[in-house]
Amino acid sequence: MKRILKIDDWFHPDGFPISIERREPQGEFDPHAHEFAELVIVTGGSGLHVAGQDSWGLTAGDVFVISGPRMHEYRDLCDLRLVNVIYQPDLLKMRLLDLTAVPGYHALFTLEPTRRLRRSSMGRLRLNPRELVHVTGLVDRLELELAAREPGFGFMATAAFMQLIGQLARTYGRSSSPDDRALLRIGEALSHLERSIHAEVNLDELAAIAHMSRRSFQRVFQSATGSSPLSWQIGRRIQRACGLLCHSDKRVTEIAFEVGFNDSNYFTRQFRRMTGLSPREFRMRQGMA
Ligand code: RM4
Numbered sequence: 583m584k585r586i587l588k589i590d591d592w593f594h595p596d597g598f599p600i601s602i603e604r605r606e607p608q609g610e611f612d613p614h615a616h617e618f619a620e621l622v623i624v625t626g627g628s629g630l631h632v633a634g635q636d637s638w639g640l641t642a643g644d645v646f647v648i649s650g651p652r653m654h655e656y657r658d659l660c661d662l663r664l665v666n667v668i669y670q671p672d673l674l675k676m677r678l679l680d681l682t683a684v685p686g687y688h689a690l691f692t693l694e695p696t697r698r699l700r701r702s703s704m705g706r707l708r709l710n711p712r713e714l715v716h717v718t719g720l721v722d723r724l725e726l727e728l729a730a731r732e733p734g735f736g737f738m739a740t741a742a743f744m745q746l747i748g749q750l751a752r753t754y755g756r757s758s759s760p761d762d763r764a765l766l767r768i769g770e771a772l773s774h775l776e777r778s779i780h781a782e783v784n785l786d787e788l789a790a791i792a793h794m795s796r797r798s799f800q801r802v803f804q805s806a807t808g809s810s811p812l813s814w815q816i817g818r819r820i821q822r823a824c825g826l827l828c829h830s831d832k833r834v835t836e837i838a839f840e841v842g843f844n845d846s847n848y849f850t851r852q853f854r855r856m857t858g859l860s861p862r863e864f865r866m867r868q869g870m871a
């Protein structure tokens with residue numbers, strides 16, 4: 583049977599969606615998936631990490647993100663030490679602001695967690711000792727806030743978590759291994775799509791940004807994200823629309839334009855295709871939740 587770690591067993595009963603699990607050392611852990619996402623920072627020792635068909639050796643400084651449904655396990659452990667920062671992406675009340683314009687953000691948090699790119703060493707972040715010290719300092723601060731749970735801890739812990747992922751996204755951007763750079767180039771294209779969410783997708787422009795020919799860009803983009811640039815953009819627009827439907831009382835037509843559609847019937851069709859609901863139904867259900 584597929585083992586799935588449950589939110590209720592791993593998070594504080596107050597429901598705050600970020601928690602820290604230190605493994606010093608990490609014991610053998612059978613294949614499992616989670617109802618939450620997991621940011622893993624390796625601080626020492628060694629071991630083998632297996633995720634689906636990918637497996638790779640771990641040592642100090644390795645950082646990766648495992649999305650909820652993805653199965654993974656640890657084997658051949660030799661005093662492997664790590665910190666799991668576990669979080670529930672949907673419940674984080676965190677605005678990404680301009681972070682989506684940082685290519686390393688996409689490489690680490692959008693593309694890598696599902697790892698559709700098959701080359702197994704591709705796009706993995708390894709911190710150098712100085713960076714690791716900095717990052718573990720940020721984790722310590724987050725952990726202190728979570729442990730103290732003083733009034734305002736939710737705000738402070740969210741801010742500490744933002745510092746952590748912002749720092750990791752930037753560090754990823756400086757990484758120089760050719761494999762990382764390949765994933766970053768797709769990250770650059772995603773950042774561009776994000777910044778120009780209102781414009782029509784221009785394949786030649788995207789390919790130029792990723793320094794690839796038009797044909798190989800389309801191929802690599804598809805294998806990295808599982809979709810074409812156009813459906814990626816539509817998906818992002820719909821996601822933004824979901825946010826506006828829940829958190830504003832703007833009219834559906836207004837929202838359609840705001841996220842970049844110029845035809846609200848087309849918007850409604852795409853919305854239904856992705857979510858199974860019309861925008862109005864979606865808003866009503868969220869209101870009731
Ligand atoms: C385990 C192992 C798993 C993680 C749980 C929370 O020891 O690190 O990957 O999901 O802890």
Ligand code: NI
Nearest residue numbers: 614616620654
């Ligand atoms: Ni896990």
